[in-house]
Amino acid sequence: MEYLKFCFVFSCWLKFANSVSSTETPQAPAPIPKEKLLVLTVATEETDGFHRFMKSASYFNYTVKVLGMGEAWKGGDVGRSIGGGQKVRLLKEAMEALADQEDLVVLSVDSYDLIFAGGPEEILRKFQQANHKVLFAAEGLIWPDKRLADKYPSIRSGKRYLNSGGIIGYAPYINRVVSQWNLHDNDDDQLFYTKIYLDPLQRETLNMTLDHKCQIFQNLNGAVDEVLLKFGTGRVRVRNTVYDSLPVVVHGNGNTKMYLNYLANYVPNAWTYENGCSLCDDDIVDLSQLKEYPNVLVGVFIEQPTPFLPEFFQRLLTLDYPKDKLNLFIHNNEVYHEKHIQKFWEENRNVFGSFKVVGPEENLSQGEARNMGMDLCRKDATCGYYFSMDSDVMLTNRQTLKLLIEQNRKIIGPLVTRHSKLWSNFWGALSLDGYYARSEDYVDIVQRKRVGVWNIPYMAHVYLVKGSVLRNELKERNYFVLEKLDPDMAFCRNSREMTSHREKDSPSPESFHMLRPPKGVFMYITNRHDFGRLISTANYNISHYNNDLWQIFENPVDWKEKYIHPNYTRIFTENHMEEPCPDVFWFPVFSEKACDEIVGEMEHYGSWSGGRHEDKRISGGYETVPTDDIHMKQIGFDKEWLHFIREFISPVTLKVFSGYYTKGYAVMNFVVKYTPERQAYLRPHHDSSTFTINIALNNKDRDFEGGGCRFHRYNCSISSPRKGWSFMHPGRLTHLHEGLPTTNGTRYIAVSFIDP
Incomplete structure (x- = not known):
């Protein structure tokens, strides 16, 4: 009897508890429509990084408004020192017209070194779940003032410090933040936001927090080891293994831009196991539709005794390209090879559009010779492309030059490898000191298990450069000489970084010290075809007769x-x-x-x-x-x-x-x-x-x-x-x-x- 009484009382209590629970559980807020998300980004020039950012935004159908395009950059070299205040000033001006749109969510992000990995619906859902009015990106490293570290609120886990490369919030609240800006364009944007966030009163009244566990923003600086590619059906994501999150915005801040380039070879849809390379045929040049082929200056560099040089020249002759559109520049640093060049010149001097040879008597260094070859194209307005080839490259594909031109990249090289070895003409990654490091996909690319067009940090031996790029982005004339680096490393580093040039549009001499934002030219390697191989010159003994x-x-x-x-x-x-x-x-x-x-x-x-x-x-x-x-x-x-x-x-x-x-x-x-x-x-x-x-x-x-x-x-x-x-x-x-x-x-x- 007591047992039955207990069961009756318990069942009554359970019904009461459920009824209370059902009446007190708050309704989940309605999802924010994706039309209510506006992306604001600053870009004063259309760099390769900017175009990549816009492509990733277009893939997910983001609404993007670009601020500052065509304006002179006065925000300093943000990749190496403090600066970036110009971004806050432009954002402040843009927000004045949006301040009263209470249901508008504004996402402010960088563009040169950032890509999207997910769509607007996902980013809005995660923003709602954060339950704050303003959300900043977070990172594990403090910049630019380490003395402020102790002023940050304590957290149990996650990244503690603010990063200004990503901000999301309701328009009125974003406006209240940026309206406080009254500094100069070359002052530091991150320090400005940090001081506001560290003010407890402002942090509370503006309802601000950081994305501590990378739900939305993934800053790569100091976090490369946390990040992996996650291959799924039809799309590739970046996964943070520490927090088991799938960030929507991936930011290659600091010295991680090359790692972002690697990730962007896959994210969001550049290459998948199911479909291979989905972007390889975008923006290609159809040579069959041109009235005439562009002029190409071929630079040939013989810097050491090289086996099979006559065969190299024969392969050059058999390239499937109109010979009157090819101009030849040869730098020979070896007396031994003068007989080979003389024979080739005598037989073919009237075959090419022009034929110039610089021999060992000129006593040019490798860097000087390569600068000279590139400069010949740079100074010739009719030079459409510069095709640089070292004498140890055996191109077995007669279509190589056409295939490279069709890919329509500023700098692109064909993959060539040593026979039966992993030695090739590119590096997939760089070590911290700027030398070789093996990327996760290097072997698969070399062995053509992954086929596509790949953004890489270093290339040598053979590559094609647009003449228009030499006359604009690469207009400086000493790209192959830099510190103690060999010429190829110097060229690649100068092309990647390109942050050391004076801003020609700066309004006054006092502003000449202000440097452009990082806007390097992307370099690509293609393994879409079998192009040829590299021969070994290391143990070439020239003491024999043949x-x-x-x-x-x-x-x-x-x-x-x-x-x-x-x-x-x-x-x-x-x-x-x-x-x-x-x-x-x-x-x-x-x-x-x-x-x-x-x-x-x-x-x-x-x-x-x-x-x-x-x-x-x-x-x-x-x-x-x-x-x-x-x-x-x-x-x-x-x-x-x-x-x-x-x-x-x-x-x-x-x-x-x-x-x-x-x-x-x-x-x-x-x-x-x-x-x-x-x-x-x-x-x-x-x-x-x-x-x-x-x-x-x-x-x-x-x-x-x-x-x-x-x-x-x-x-x-x-x-x-x-x-x-x-x-x-x-x-x-x-x-x-x-x-x-x-x-x-x-x-x-x-x-x-x-x-x-």
């Missing part, structure tokens, strides 16, 4: 393209080989260039053995079947030759001698010279090898007559060797053979006794 022959280790792709027969791969795809005698296989392996350079190297060395039996070069000092030859070891080419055997001969061996896996090792590797005057033939013999290769290095009936090889066991002769083709046959037991007489001229062959 130095590129030794590049098989450092630059294997370029070595193969130059020295391996163009039909070599057909051996495996189309069985492109012949069998003129039993187990004697004949296939293409060397290009004409390889044959000529190997012969040239041997003749340059000149110490032919003379075909004598006594031979100190071999073990025992006696050669049973001597030839008139030079060993690869004598010219220092033994390691390279053995590598050639393993890379290009061993695969053929496995194809023709199925089941036999060669070690690719040979003690005897040499070039033989047959002439009627010295040694015309070779008597029948077996080779000291498991199998032998014999590569013809020159042309029958043009360079010599006669020659060939006869295999006795099969009474089979091959009398028409082809230049660059190799015989491969067993060495011991079965293939007794002889060298047929050379009756006229000189015949050269390269021989290896493999797996002795």
